[in-house]
Amino acid sequence: MKIMTQYKDGNYAIEVARGILEDRIGDYTDKYDQVFYLADKNVYQLHKNGKLSFIEDPILMEQGEASKYFDAFSNLLETLLAKGVQRNCLLVVIGGGAAGDAGGFAAATVLRGVDYIHVPTTLLAHDSSIGGKTAINSRHGKNLIGAFHRPKGVIYDLDFLDTLPESEILSGFGEVIKHALLKDKETVDALMDVTKDGIALDMIEPFIIKGIETKMEHVLRDENESGMRKHLNLGHTLGHAIEYTYRMPHGIAVTLGIYAALYISNELNQEDTFDLACFYEYFRGLGYPVEKLKMLEASDMISLMTKDKKNQTSGRVGYIVLEEAGRARFTQIDGKKLTKFINDLKESL
Structure with a gap:
């Protein structure tokens, strides 16, 4: 193709x-x-x-x-x-x-x-x-x-x-999940269905194509990352901090960041937009160590996230959240509020 x-x-x-x-x-x-x-x-x-x-x-x-x-x-x-x-x-x-x-x-x-x-x-x-x-x-x-x-x-x-070793497939699949969440709920449901028993490359090839198309749609609208392209950083703000601190493979850290973003999205939406229990079991079933979010030190994460390129205001962290699958938005979250989100997330696991 x-x-x-x-x-x-x-x-x-x-x-x-x-x-x-x-x-x-x-x-x-x-x-x-x-x-x-x-x-x-x-x-x-x-x-x-x-x-x-x-x-x-x-x-x-x-x-x-x-x-x-x-x-x-x-x-x-x-x-x-x-x-x-x-x-x-x-x-x-x-x-x-x-x-x-x-x-x-x-x-x-x-x-x-x-x-x-x-x-x-x-x-x-x-x-x-x-x-x-x-x-x-x-x-x-x-x-x-x-x-x-x-x-x-x-x-x-x-x-x-x-x-590819299994660890590399697991790492790369995190970006496939991200693109599905940015696309729409139907793509998320279809992806979760075909991978419920594991990640088979022949089964996910169509989703690789969809992921490329989703990314191109965002990039073409905003090549220099001033607006819509930022949505492609879903899971990456906290994910990069996790990767850098714990030397975790990129895609696995991003997947943990995606789970955190779903949690924060629910908090900001003030409703259970995403079934966190379902995503937790899905990620764990595939082999993602979601439980390691419990070990995060909020102060360390905030320190790294405040250096993120997407930040626009001192003391606030630029974050990609989802109003629903297929509807992402960029927001600035106060450091104290984000600290509370991280600590509450740890308590919820």
């Missing part, structure tokens, strides 16, 4: 199917004088004798979030410069969301900007590969140093998902 972006200019294709990488890659690489393959080193080791056997002399990136540390990012830029990178080059970034973030930011910064495409290899990256946000981490928090830099294309070969 091919989904074309619909910006005013600079559009690109998001291609999603099984077995498409080697057939489609030449349509991009043939246009450039130089091509550099930047691959997550774990992904390359898994596929160097198979799907990635056509690649010669790849630049290997640190696995996962380690690629977004300053030292790793600096080494990546220095490697590109040592290899004589020129403006008319293409970076082919192969890996999950972290590789896409770091590789995309390398493309945005080296020589003041070169072209790149992303080849996502994880379920989580079906979200992060769309929209042109690139970033690395700081000791002050996640994704605080970055740029908006659109890829020239996304080739999402679903064959890569077959080699």
Whole structure:
């Protein structure tokens, strides 16, 4: 399936199917004088004798979030410069969301900007590969140093998902849940129904497509994250704080953040819009450690959340809540009130 972006200019294709990488890659690489393959080193080791056997002399990136540390990012830029990178080059970034973030930011910064495409290899990256946000981490928090830099294309070969460990599937599925909640109640109900006995990749592929379409709808309306695109951060405000503090995988931390957002939504709506007991059992049944929300220290979480990029007012935290499935809104919550919400959430578990 091919989904074309619909910006005013600079559009690109998001291609999603099984077995498409080697057939489609030449349509991009043939246009450039130089091509550099930047691959997550774990992904390359898994596929160097198979799907990635056509690649010669790849630049290997640190696995996962380690690629977004300053030292790793600096080494990546220095490697590109040592290899004589020129403006008319293409970076082919192969890996999950972290590789896409770091590789995309390398493309945005080296020589003041070169072209790149992303080849996502994880379920989580079906979200992060769309929209042109690139970033690395700081000791002050996640994704605080970055740029908006659109890829020239996304080739999402679903064959890569077959080699994912269960923990990676669980992490990536959190973003699928998020997109369903942003879409509508019917999508949420359908997703929960087909995954009630576990996450089978062949069963959720249609929801991956729906998730990409949902994200594109938000991004096209608000590319620079000044309004509607913020809704895509559902679960991420607290989720990033959990991830950063407890070194929890991104998608799993975000799923805990989603559960917290549902709780806070009920509180702000002053009604039980969402059946929290149902979501708690659903998340627990899939393997998400929702009970770990009990260990949160509200003061630590608030300290990190006040540094979030979405905040507009000192002492208040920008938060995405849901009036119902399919109706998200951005609100600013006072730190004291948010502390009470977190403590009350812990008591409810």
